[in-house]
Amino acid sequence: MGALVFGLSGLGKDTGIQCGCALGPPASRAPRARIAFLCQAALVALPLAIWVICLRLLLGPGDALGSSNFSVPGVEVTRKLLETVSSLVAERHPLSSVALFDALVLAGLLAQFLFFALRIRWEDPWWRLGASYAVLLLFLGNAVWVDYPSAAARVLLPMTLAFNIRVPRGGWWAAVLIAGNLGILGSVDFLRSNLPDHLGPCFVVDGPNELRFNAKDNFGVTATYAPSNWWAPESERMPGKRDRDSWRWSKGDATITIHNPQPFIVLAELSFGMATPDPRAAIVTIEGRIAWRAALKPASDNLAVITGIELPPGDTPIQFRTDRPAVDVGNGEHRRFAFSVRDLKISLVGRR
Numbered sequence: 001m002g003a004l005v006f007g008l009s010g011l012g013k014d015t016g017i018q019c020g021c022a023l024g025p026p027a028s029r030a031p032r033a034r035i036a037f038l039c040q041a042a043l044v045a046l047p048l049a050i051w052v053i054c055l056r057l058l059l060g061p062g063d064a065l066g067s068s069n070f071s072v073p074g075v076e077v078t079r080k081l082l083e084t085v086s087s088l089v090a091e092r093h094p095l096s097s098v099a100l101f102d103a104l105v106l107a108g109l110l111a112q113f114l115f116f117a118l119r120i121r122w123e124d125p126w127w128r129l130g131a132s133y134a135v136l137l138l139f140l141g142n143a144v145w146v147d148y149p150s151a152a153a154r155v156l157l158p159m160t161l162a163f164n165i166r167v168p169r170g171g172w173w174a175a176v177l178i179a180g181n182l183g184i185l186g187s188v189d190f191l192r193s194n195l196p197d198h199l200g201p202c203f204v205v206d207g208p209n210e211l212r213f214n215a216k217d218n219f220g221v222t223a224t225y226a227p228s229n230w231w232a233p234e235s236e237r238m239p240g241k242r243d244r245d246s247w248r249w250s251k252g253d254a255t256i257t258i259h260n261p262q263p264f265i266v267l268a269e270l271s272f273g274m275a276t277p278d279p280r281a282a283i284v285t286i287e288g289r290i291a292w293r294a295a296l297k298p299a300s301d302n303l304a305v306i307t308g309i310e311l312p313p314g315d316t317p318i319q320f321r322t323d324r325p326a327v328d329v330g331n332g333e334h335r336r337f338a339f340s341v342r343d344l345k346i347s348l349v350g351r352r
Contacts, residue, residue, distance in 0.1 A: 207348030
């Protein structure tokens, strides 16, 4: 039953099959015991294996997506440690910085890793479970450690559970228990109300409430990204900033539609940043009129401010056009990118 539960858990989170390490080796060398062990291992691995085969048959071979999830043992966790320490030293206000919260999470995970590495208990199922994820920590790649908060604490959650269950109580072990849970101190920052979700709207509306919201039904000014033109929203927390930056990459020429719920024309300003993987021209048009144009440069902040926009009641499409098709950026990325619109801000300044 335990093997079957571990196998089914792998369908929800593939690394869940590592929990099969808790089942332990055969009880004896007898053929019956070994066969029973092999059957348990099959129950753990088969559900995920069958699902992967089904995906392969239905969708065909995949590409390199996910290749950066793993690395040479110890390389990426060491890099993450060095980057975090460097950022912490460079912060002007380290006690409330992103680097500090990152460091607390990393310190907690490393304390858990050392607990399982230095206190070996082969006969303990909880130790075997935690130790399997401690080994996984060494192999995690850049895609898991990057961004804030990183995905590592979530991926290694079973190790945290096993750690809290198996740390002895009393004496100096209390210090070990606290060290392994330092990441909890950063949870308040993760759950800040002004921290938008990764699937958030990717725009901000600024201005008086009487312009932002219709007094009759309380509907607000919104911006809609046409799904066929844009990839999913993304966001990150930059060092030294309290709020996250958000953006969406385009698949080529794309449209953002601003909806004005008011019965009158609203005067607005639009500000945003644009990024591109290669040099290209970008043109923003509103109702066929060119409102902004620029030559975009890679690895550069191409900031734009458009003033004097009139938003009549209903929808106003904002077209983003480029002179080149989307390109493949490599690095195992399965998507093609043209440009991104970052931190879109709609400032409402008056009415007409």
